[in-house]
Amino acid sequence: MKPLIKKLTETFSPSGYENAIREVIIEEIKDFADEIRVDALGNLIARKGSGGKKIMLAAHMDEIGIMVNHVDENGFARFSSLGGVFPQTLVGSRVKFVNGTSGVIGAHFLKRPVRLVMNNKMYVDTGATSPKNSPIQVGDVAGFERPFLDLGKRLVAKSMDDRIGVAVLIETLRELKSTPHEVYFVFTVQEEVGVRGATTSAYGVNPDIGIALDVTGADDVPEIDTKTIFLGKGPTFKFKDAGSLGDPRVIELFIKTARKNKIPYQREVATMGGTDARAIQLTHAGVPVMTLSVPCRYVHSPSEMVDYGDVQNTVKLLTKFLEKKVEL
């Protein structure tokens, strides 16, 4: 899976501009799905199986980024964040625009980086010297540039959130030989700006069960007193976060599947955050949901780290889950 993860994480597709990653995914799945379509907002929806329970699996294909809001008289581009960007991760970052332009983020002589984005004090330097010769203008969008890094057991890249979920879905679709269900592998758009793609794709799919595939913050690092989520201890089943409560019946099914197949898992209770499950649960007359997460360190930084074993276990677990009939 490593070459796939590299390819996915090195593609630039910030929220609302998911064309590039969608093309990459279509290429990877076209021989494995029974049907593929793209909806009005750009969600990529691949179906496998038909007639059984409609299970929607959602992994978002967008990533956090920035959008230019002004090119000043000396050619420096001021910007707004696209999704939850931590200002302290920005200074010295390199960015790549959807139109191909590269640039670096400057804020060299300023202190207190936390306040910088709000105050429009940081800027992208593309080498331009005036608005006239600037290769970018107001409204142009960029992602963070950082190559994929294979540390053996651990993998590091930008946009592991949520390309690792995308990789899990692709691999599961390939592994899944047959299923009694009608499974929808949905690669959603605009999750980072408020689970928007999941809102509309869930309406379109109208599933019986919804599973969001995402990363969750691993806190097994220094300077954290109470550690709860660990790399290498398996995927997490989310009981709650700020956006949804995992349906107890769905969680139970996953626990059973994990035990039966001797796959490690972690129980997760989060106070913050939200995933596509938040949108899926409230569509039509309501949908039982759960979030299945791959633990990830340094989420929303340009160097997000996951454990390769966790990734493989997530694929294995999800494949096993989809092979069997389920009753709620």
Next chain:
Amino acid sequence: MLKIRKTQLNLLEKLTNAVAVSGDEGEIRKIVRAEIEGIADEIKTDAMGNLLVTKRGKGKNRLRIMLAAHMDEIGFMLVNKESDGIFQFETIGGIDPRQLAGKPILVGREKVPGVIGSAPIHLVSADERGSKIPLKSLRIDVGLGKPKVKVGDRATFATKFLRMGDSIRAKALDDRLGVAILIELLKNAPANIDLLAAFTVQEELGLRGAKIAAHALAPDLALAIDSTPAYDFPMHDGSENIRYNTKLGAGPAIYTLDGRTLSDPRIIRWLSETGDEKKIPYQYRQPGGGGTDAGSIHLSLAGIPTGSVSVPGRYAHTAMGLCRIKDWEHSLNLLHEALLNLSPKVLAR
């Protein structure tokens, strides 16, 4: 190209002088209905009060496009009668309490004149003068013997429309400019599309009317037509103003990102290419917060490709705004030309 002439100015005068605080949009609905009766194929007021107007085109492969302009405006609601003629009130929609003291207002459907009162300078200590006046220290005062003024009544600023040469000063330019443009587009609707006009309610309270309007109309694509702030003053210290949102005189503002919507890139391209081709000036609104009806439209049903176009206006959400007639005209023409040139190709990925 379409022109803003006396007829259009008179209509905007009528629209901005009318009172339609969110949730009580009847007066605007009536004006709009009168303007478009006889033009439209279908006119309907829905359960929340949205006025939904259909103007069908001719020929094959017509896209169904929803254009939304909100009828409501910000204002106040009386919440407690303290003594004869004196009321505590709440704001409806986003209003900065610092803008309020001393403003003349109109209360209720009868438009009873009143004033927003606060302590006079004589009774304010020197150190209090620099601080802001919170809403709880302000009152609406309509004078004695007004039994018709009751708790629950709405109120808004009593500003009258004024033409100032190239500019217009009025209340509620947000979004009567959009309403005026949408009426004009209905009157000049191109035949290559089905135009689904939604004059929406309760935008200022969270894009509520547009949500159900989009659900009912189920269009192929949509645009919100609104007015957005211009804060395009020179900086006091001579430095470059980098947070203007939009600039007066620079034409319609095309949205890329606001607090509620990432405009569909295909729609941004369609609008800007139309502007380039037809030599209609336009600007990109600075990405930032805020929101238009697009915010609820694009998330309706299984998703609707949506964008927004606004006429820039100074001093939005205060007693009076100021806009340029040319920006209004260019906005109308950008939209009109874009509609003329709308085909399924626009939505190709």
